[in-house]
Amino acid sequence: MCKVHALCMENVNPDALVSYSGHFTKYFGKHTSFERPEKLVILLDKYDAARRRGHCTHDQAIARLREVIAKNHRFCGDQGFLELIEDLDEVMKVPEALKAGAV
Secondary structure, three states: OOHHHHHHHOOOOHHHOEOOOOEEOOOEOEOOEOOHHHHHHHHHHHHHHHHHOOOOOHHHHHHHHHHHHHHOOOOOOOHHHHHHHHHHHHHHHHHHHHHHOOO
16 A cells, blocks of 8 residues: 555644645646545555454444544545545444354
8 A cells, every 4th residue: 555645644744745635746647636546545554453453343344433533634535535444334344244154
């Protein structure tokens, strides 16, 4: 995962690489803005970290994602992040339910 994206989620913006309009301030090829694909990568990375390193359950990991977004002054109202968290909640529930034998 790109460190720039991860740092933006932690309220850190090294060298102002992501402007408040959501566009990159430096040239990164054809990708000019911080959009859905970048957001999904960040959320998947944070979800995986919570599950593997944080030993969280699915529900706890999803709660942590919501918390990270809620505490971020730039992204707390970002519908894109919130919708992706809802999608991850549904999609990642299935493997956990299968492990538990509930499905």
